[in-house]
Amino acid sequence: MVRSGIGYDIHRLVEGRKLVLGGVAIPHPRGLDGHSDADVLTHAIADALLGAAGDRDIGHHFPNSDESIKGIDSQEILRRVQAILTGKSFAIVNIDSSLIAEEPKIGPHISAMRERLSQTLNIPPDRIGIKATTNEGLGFIGRGEGIAAMAIATVEKLEPRFPADAPRIA
Ligand code: MG
Numbered sequence: 001m002v003r004s005g006i007g008y009d010i011h012r013l014v015e016g017r018k019l020v021l022g023g024v025a026i027p028h029p030r031g032l033d034g035h036s037d038a039d040v041l042t043h044a045i046a047d048a049l050l051g052a053a054g055d056r057d058i059g060h061h062f063p064n065s066d067e068s069i070k071g072i073d074s075q076e077i078l079r080r081v082q083a084i085l086t087g088k089s090f091a092i093v094n095i096d097s098s099l100i101a102e103e104p105k106i107g108p109h110i111s112a113m114r115e116r117l118s119q120t121l122n123i124p125p126d127r128i129g130i131k132a133t134t135n136e137g138l139g140f141i142g143r144g145e146g147i148a149a150m151a152i153a154t155v156e157k158l159e160p161r162f163p164a165d166a167p168r169i170a
Contacts, residue, residue, distance in 0.1 A: 001157040002093065005051025007044040010141075010148040021099065021106070021147070022113025022130060023075045023120060028104045032147060035064035039074035041099055041113065041130070041149040046074075046081045048095065048153035053085045075120045082121055090155040092121060096129035097151035102144045106132035 013019075017031030020039045032038035046058045055061075061084070062069055062077055069077075085092070095117075099106050110130050118125040135141035141148055 001159075002154060003052045003054070003090075003157070004152060004154045005048045005053070007047030007049075007051060007151040007153070008148070009040045009043040009047065010146050011038045011040045012146045013144060019104070020074070021109065023073075023116035024109055024112045026104060026109055035070060036062070036072045036077065037074050040147050041097060041151075042074040042078050042117070044149035044151040045095055045097055045117070045153065046078050048097075048151040049078075049081050049085055049092065049155065052153045052155040053088055053090050055084055055088070075116070078117070078120050085155060089158045089160070091158055092123050092127065093154040093156050094127040094129070095151060095153045097131065097149060099130065099132045099147065099149050100135055100141055101132065101147040102134050102137065102142055 011032035011034050013030045014033040015030055017033055017038070019026045019028040019031040020037045022041045023039065032040055043058055050057055050061070058077060058081070061081070082092070110132065113130055114125040114128050117128050140146060
């Protein structure tokens with residue numbers, strides 16, 4: 001069985017925060033605000049994976065009221081999401097995503113982000129798509145007030161080769 005899920009996230013750009021996208025720290029005068037490291041791309045991917053597995057969303061699994069995860073590295077969130085999927089016998093087929101940001105320029109960082117996400121998820125980088133676009137100066141993203149991300153994930157349910165209730169031949 002093959003299933004897909006979508007994810008979307010947006011965070012506000014503020015002074016005094018590090019900018020982390022796809023697990024990569026990107027030099028920029030402002031960073032994304034949030035309870036975790038506010039890695040908007042990784043959050044959209046995590047939500048797409050949870051959606052594909054039919055398991056709520058990251059707000060449910062990692063509520064911003066949980067002080068134990070304040071400032072958490074979103075790669076750790078992604079690792080925990082993958083563990084939820086593995087527990088349900090879902091394996092990742094591929095992920096595709098888009099970042100929507102007026103600045104900074106995302107292109108020079110895409111291969112580092114793919115590499116980092118592929119290490120976190122232990123899948124080849126060519127199974128992870130990351131694209132970037134501006135909002136053509138329109139609206140709040142166009143004014144540089146925040147960065148948004150969209151993602152789609154496809155997963156495959158691994159059927160057990162030897163179901164627990166199948167008769168075994170000694
Ligand atoms: Mg988020």
